[in-house]
Amino acid sequence: MKVLVAVKRVVDYNVKVRVKADNSGVDLANVKMSMNPFCEIAVEEAVRLKEKGVASEIVVVTIGPNTAQEQLRTALALGADRSILVETSEELNSLAVAKLLKAVVDKEQPQLVILGKQAIDSDNNQTGQMLGALTGFAQGTFASKVELAGDKVNVTREIDGGLQTVALALPAIVTTDLRLNEPRYASLPNIMKAKKKPLDVVTPDALGVSTTSTVKTLKVEAPAARSAGIKVKSVAELVEKLKNEAKVI
Amino acid sequence: MAILVIAEHTNAALAAATLNTVTAAQKIGGDIHVLVAGAGCAAAAEAAAKIAGVSKVLVADNAAFAHQLPENVAPLIAELGKGYSHVLAPATTNGKNFLPRVAALLDVDQISEIIAVESADTFKRPIYAGNAIATVQSSAAVKVITVRSTGFDAAAAEGGSAAVESVGNGADAGKSSFVGEELAKSDRPELTAAKIVVSGGRGMQNGDNFKHLYALADKLGAAVGASRAAVDAGFVPNDMQVGQTGKIVAPQLYIAVGISGAIQHLAGMKDSKVIVAINKDEEAPIFQVADYGLVADLFEAVPELEKLV
Numbered sequence: 001m002k003v004l005v006a007v008k009r010v011v012d013y014n015v016k017v018r019v020k021a022d023n024s025g026v027d028l029a030n031v032k033m034s035m036n037p038f039c040e041i042a043v044e045e046a047v048r049l050k051e052k053g054v055a056s057e058i059v060v061v062t063i064g065p066n067t068a069q070e071q072l073r074t075a076l077a078l079g080a081d082r083s084i085l086v087e088t089s090e091e092l093n094s095l096a097v098a099k100l101l102k103a104v105v106d107k108e109q110p111q112l113v114i115l116g117k118q119a120i121d122s123d124n125n126q127t128g129q130m131l132g133a134l135t136g137f138a139q140g141t142f143a144s145k146v147e148l149a150g151d152k153v154n155v156t157r158e159i160d161g162g163l164q165t166v167a168l169a170l171p172a173i174v175t176t177d178l179r180l181n182e183p184r185y186a187s188l189p190n191i192m193k194a195k196k197k198p199l200d201v202v203t204p205d206a207l208g209v210s211t212t213s214t215v216k217t218l219k220v221e222a223p224a225a226r227s228a229g230i231k232v233k234s235v236a237e238l239v240e241k242l243k244n245e246a247k248v249i
Numbered sequence: 250m251a252i253l254v255i256a257e258h259t260n261a262a263l264a265a266a267t268l269n270t271v272t273a274a275q276k277i278g279g280d281i282h283v284l285v286a287g288a289g290c291a292a293a294a295e296a297a298a299k300i301a302g303v304s305k306v307l308v309a310d311n312a313a314f315a316h317q318l319p320e321n322v323a324p325l326i327a328e329l330g331k332g333y334s335h336v337l338a339p340a341t342t343n344g345k346n347f348l349p350r351v352a353a354l355l356d357v358d359q360i361s362e363i364i365a366v367e368s369a370d371t372f373k374r375p376i377y378a379g380n381a382i383a384t385v386q387s388s389a390a391v392k393v394i395t396v397r398s399t400g401f402d403a404a405a406a407e408g409g410s411a412a413v414e415s416v417g418n419g420a421d422a423g424k425s426s427f428v429g430e431e432l433a434k435s436d437r438p439e440l441t442a443a444k445i446v447v448s449g450g451r452g453m454q455n456g457d458n459f460k461h462l463y464a465l466a467d468k469l470g471a472a473v474g475a476s477r478a479a480v481d482a483g484f485v486p487n488d489m490q491v492g493q494t495g496k497i498v499a500p501q502l503y504i505a506v507g508i509s510g511a512i513q514h515l516a517g518m519k520d521s522k523v524i525v526a527i528n529k530d531e532e533a534p535i536f537q538v539a540d541y542g543l544v545a546d547l548f549e550a551v552p553e554l555e556k557l558v
Contacts, residue, residue, distance in 0.1 A: 016512060017377045026381050094349065095358045120493070123376055124361045126349035129319065133353035138320050138424035141346050144487075154428060159342045160441075160496070162432035162488055166318065169424045178477070178494055179487060214389035215358040218371065221382050226519065229540040231531075235553040238525065238543050242558075246523045246540065248502040249445070249469060249558055 001148075001170075003046045003055045004110035006101055007039035007075055009068040010121040023219040026121075035071045038116025040078075041176040044183040045146060046114055047079035054148050055112075057081050061104050063097050065089055069199060076194035077186035085201045088211065094122075096204075096211035098130035103207035105135055110171065112153065117142050117175040128175035138168035142177040250369070251280040253330055254303075255338040255348070258285060258293035260315075263300075265442045266339035266396075268403035271300055273396040274337055275404065276366035280304050284329065286322050286417070288315035298413050301405040309417035319347035320422040327354035329416065330391050334369070340395040340497075348395055357389035364400030378493045379516035398441060399499035399520060433486045437463075440489065443472035445502045448491055448518070451478035452507020452528065452547055459485060461548070462506060465555045474498065474518075476508045492517035507547050510535025527551065 011017060012034040017026045035043075049055040060075040062068045063086040072083040086100050105113060113135075118125035132139035140146070140155030144163065147154045156165045158177045186194070204211050232238045242249045252274045257264035267283070274281045281302055285294040286309040294308040307329065313321045330336040330351060338344035340362045352359035364382075365373040371386045372394065440446065447466045449459055459473070466473045474491040475484065491498055493516040503521035508514060510526070510533055518524070519538055526539035527550050536542040543550060 011377070013513070017380050019381050026377060093358045095353060095356075098353060118494075121377055123378065123493070124359075125345050126352070126359050126361060129346065129349035130353035130359075132319070133323060133350040136424075139346075139350070141319075142342060157342075158487060159430070160488065162430060162486070164316070164430040165428040167426045167428050172424075179481070213358055215360060215385050215387045218384045218386055220376070221384070223375070223379060223382050223519075226524075226538050226540075229524070229536070229538075229542060231536070231542045231544065235543065235545070235550050235557060238541055239554065239557045241541055242502070242523070242525070246502070248523050 001055055001111040002057045002059065002108065003049060004105060004108055004113045005042050005046045005058060005060045005075065005080065006113070006115045006127070007043065007060055007062050007071050008036045008119045009033050009062065009064050009071045010036045010119055013037055013120055019220055019222045023221055025220050035074055036116050036119045038118060038176050040183040041178070041180050042114040042116050043075045043078050043080060044181045045176060048181065049148070050079065059084065059108055059110065061086065061101065063088060063092065063100050072199055073194050074186060076197040077191045078184060082198040083200070085199065086204060086207065087201050088204055090211060092211050093213045093215055094124050094126035095130055096213060097127050098134055099209045100204055100207060101127070101131050102134040103209050112171065113137070113173045115173070115175045117177055128173050132173045137171050137173050139173045140166055140168050141175045143174050144177050144179045146174055146180070250334040251282055252277055252335040252337060253333040254281060254283045255326060255336070255344065256283050256285045256293065256297050257339050257341050257343055258287060258290060260287045260290040261292050263293050263296045264341070265403060266341050266398040267297070268300065268406060269398035269401040270337050270339045270396045271302060271404040272401040273363065273366060274335070275302050277335055277369050279334065282307060284309065284326065286314040286317060286325060288312050294413055296406070298411040299407050299409050301408040303409050303411045306411045306413045307416045308413060309419060310415070311417065311419045313419045313421040316427040317343055317347060318425050318427065319350045320424045321419060323347050323350035323354060325417045325419045326351045330355060333391060335392045335394060337394050337396055340397050344395050348393060352393040355391050355393065357391055357393055358387065359393045359395070360385055360387060361395050362397040363394055364397050378512050379519065380512065397497060399497055433488050437466060438470065438472045440472045440474055440491070440496050441498055444500055445469045445471035446474050446498050446500045447471045447504045447506065448474035448476065448508060449479055449484070449506050450476035450508030451482060453479060453484055456484040461551045465551055468555055468558055476514050505535050505539070506551060508535055509533045510538065
């Protein structure tokens with residue numbers, strides 16, 4: 001079975017981002033970029049399915065600037081077989097990304113599409129679900145366990161209050177939650193081998209997809225700063241402050 | 250202009266997040282209709298009709314809508330949504346699950362987790378784990394939005410008398426089915442609705458030590474949360490996780506015990522009114538957001554705190 005994995009190049013999760021002075025966005029110049037952590041989990045899950053003999057081929061796709069090839073090479077080093085870059089310099093909204101992915105799905109005909117549950121830059125948590133609507137596939141979001149069973153996939157999902165298991169007809173879409181697995185590191189020999197694996201570049205125009213959006217960002221601001229707090233010396237002082245100063249207990 | 254709010258419910262009762270979403274709808278302005286989709290959900294519909302400010306309740310009571318599987322409810326909501334200017338759902342795991350599917354069926358972008366309404370088409374939402382706040386404007390015919398419940402007060406659950414109307418003979422799309430669920434049981438208040446939250450991190454060392462936090466929480470009438478480190482280490486179940494990828498809380502008082510304060514954790518709790526940090530590492534980033542910090546060994550400080558409150 002063929003598995004398609006979507007990955008995104010985002011600012012590294014350890015970076016403390018700064019808002020630009022003109023409020024046009026977040027300053028990403030000279031900031032370390034990485035694969036979105038939830039996408040790493042998606043790649044890992046696909047590789048594990050291949051190691052179990054369930055998946056026969058893993059195709060990894062990203063949509064973004066030319067530099068996003070780095071993230072595709074990372075995925076190839078982790079075990080993906082080939083990769084596709086849909087190259088665009090624009091920042092696209094989730095719906096446009098889902099439409100581009102739909103075009104790739106139509107071409108590749110995977111049985112399973114794995115995405116991260118959200119990207120840590122836009123924090124949208126939309127693309128997998130939107131791709132579900134566009135393809136008509138069933139969706140298993142926030143997955144903490146994925147089990148293939150014949151022509152179905154059982155997905156255990158993290159929901160408010162606990163876990164829920166759903167059975168989905170294939171082809172299906174899964175979006176990964178943190179506890180699905182622990183991603184491996186790429187070894188040096190695999191990084192070298194990944195350089196020889198196929199990487200196709202296409203454009204949104206070639207896929208026949210319009211990427212216009214109905215949402216525009218007017219401004220981006222830093223969140224209101226909290227006023228500096230104080231350090232108390234003892235538990236007794238803490239309780240006294242909470243009771244008499246903050247009046248919260 | 251009318252607004253459709255999708256209710257979060259358990260069939261028998263409405264979830265609190267629905268009330269916050271109604272308040273967001275009131276800020277947008279317009280007639281507010283609430284959709285209750287489920288199986289055997291008459292009681293939840295009755296509760297929805299009593300919310301102050303709601304003018305109509307639509308009930309889609311059908312076996313296909315049990316557990317709100319997105320493959321089944323999204324087409325229903327998209328069909329109904331065409332007649333509205335806004336479709337709102339709380340940003341719960343349920344709302345996040347089906348609403349983007351609705352947006353794509355309507356061929357519009359979705360705006361996720363708004364924390365403020367500027368006008369009927371302009372909203373504020375956090376990005377980059379809450380390290381930036383974006384103001385976004387939508388020109389979509391139907392604005393599809395999830396609402397972060399901690400950004401809005403709850404609407405009054407009593408006082409309304411909306412008409413209840415039955416809609417939607419939905420069919421099972423046959424693509425997905427519910428197999429089962431495992432819900433964590435707790436007598437303490439729900440994390441996202443609690444006035445006080447006591448959270449533990451890696452510094453708790455093991456799951457057994459959380460009993461100190463439970464004792465303190467019970468004395469304060471608080472909910473107990475955890476950082477991702479504590480969840481990943483297996484100390485507590487993952488539905489207790491507070492943070493960018495867990496629950497977003499904004500209680501009156503948040504007590505962080507043995508939590509360093511990674512940005513992913515702060516994204517889930519930094520809108521709390523008062524933050525207290527107890528940590529033995531005085532360099533821990535949590536002290537930068539804490540109103541009151543106590544540098545101490547938590548195994549001495551927490552039992553003492555429990556005695557004194």
